[in-house]
Amino acid sequence: MQTLTEKLILAGWGGRVISKAQLARLLDGTPQRRYNLVNRALQHGELLQLRRGLYLLAPHLQSQPPHPFVLAQALQPGSYISFETALRFHGWIPEAVPVTLSVVPGRRRLEVNLRSLGLFRFYPLALQAGHLLAAVDRHTFTGQTALVAQPLRALLDMVCLRKLEDTDLPMLTQSMRIDAELLQQTPASAWQALQQVYAHKRMNTITTSLQKMMQPVHAA
Structure with a gap:
C-alpha cells in the first residue's frame, strides 16, 4: 500500500472526497513530494482523480462510499x-x-x-x-x-x-x-x-x- 493511501486511511478519509489543499495539510514536504505521492497512488489504482485537484480513494479501500x-x-x-x-x-x-x-x-x-x-x-x-x-x-x-x-x-x-x-x-x-x-x-x-x-x-x-x-x- 502506498504511503499516501495509508495516511488517508489513518486520517479517517477512507470515504471522503479529498482536495489538493487537504493533501497539502496532511503531507509534509515540498509540492513536488506531494505530487510524487499522489502520482504513485494513482498509478497503483489506490487513488481516483475526480477532476484536477480532487481525489477519492479507490472503492476497495473506502470505509464507506460517498453519497x-x-x-x-x-x-x-x-x-x-x-x-x-x-x-x-x-x-x-x-x-x-x-x-x-x-x-x-x-x-x-x-x-x-x-x-x-x-x-x-x-x-x-x-x-x-x-x-x-x-x-x-x-x-x-x-x-x-x-x-x-x-x-x-x-x-x-x-x-x-x-x-x-x-x-x-x-x-x-x-x-x-x-x-x-x-x-x-x-x-x-x-x-x-x-x-x-x-x-x-x-x-x-x-x-x-x-x-x-x-x-x-x-x-x-
Missing part, C-alpha cells in the same frame, strides 16, 4: 441538487433517477461521468442575484453535507430549465406522477418566496398559475 449528492457538491462547489433528483429524494416522484442533477452558478453546463461512481449533470439557470440558494436546505449523508432543493424549488427549476409555459403544467405533473396533494400542502409562504427567485417574468406567471391550479382541489 452521490456529496460527490456532486465536490465536483462543482456552489451547486445544489435539484430537478428530478431532488423530487425523488423528497418522495415527490416514484421513479428512480439514474443521473444526479444539479443547478450550478454561472452559465456553463457540465456533464461528468465517473464510471462506477455515477453520472452527474450540472445546469445553470437564469436567477435573480442573491437567490441561488432560496428554498435549498443542507442535508447530511454519511457524515458529509450536501445542498438539496426543497421539492417546490426543484419542480420550478425544472420548469425554468425546460422553458415550459403554464399550459404545460398539468401534463408535466401528470407525466411525472406528482401527487397533487403534495403541492396543495405546500404553504403559501413557500410559493411567495419563490416568486422572487427567477429572472424571467414568465416564471412568476407560471408559479402563480401552478398555485392556483391546486386551489380548487384543495378547497374540495
Whole structure:
C-alpha cells in the first residue's frame, strides 16, 4: 500500500472526497513530494482523480462510499441538487433517477461521468442575484453535507430549465406522477418566496398559475 493511501486511511478519509489543499495539510514536504505521492497512488489504482485537484480513494479501500449528492457538491462547489433528483429524494416522484442533477452558478453546463461512481449533470439557470440558494436546505449523508432543493424549488427549476409555459403544467405533473396533494400542502409562504427567485417574468406567471391550479382541489 502506498504511503499516501495509508495516511488517508489513518486520517479517517477512507470515504471522503479529498482536495489538493487537504493533501497539502496532511503531507509534509515540498509540492513536488506531494505530487510524487499522489502520482504513485494513482498509478497503483489506490487513488481516483475526480477532476484536477480532487481525489477519492479507490472503492476497495473506502470505509464507506460517498453519497452521490456529496460527490456532486465536490465536483462543482456552489451547486445544489435539484430537478428530478431532488423530487425523488423528497418522495415527490416514484421513479428512480439514474443521473444526479444539479443547478450550478454561472452559465456553463457540465456533464461528468465517473464510471462506477455515477453520472452527474450540472445546469445553470437564469436567477435573480442573491437567490441561488432560496428554498435549498443542507442535508447530511454519511457524515458529509450536501445542498438539496426543497421539492417546490426543484419542480420550478425544472420548469425554468425546460422553458415550459403554464399550459404545460398539468401534463408535466401528470407525466411525472406528482401527487397533487403534495403541492396543495405546500404553504403559501413557500410559493411567495419563490416568486422572487427567477429572472424571467414568465416564471412568476407560471408559479402563480401552478398555485392556483391546486386551489380548487384543495378547497374540495
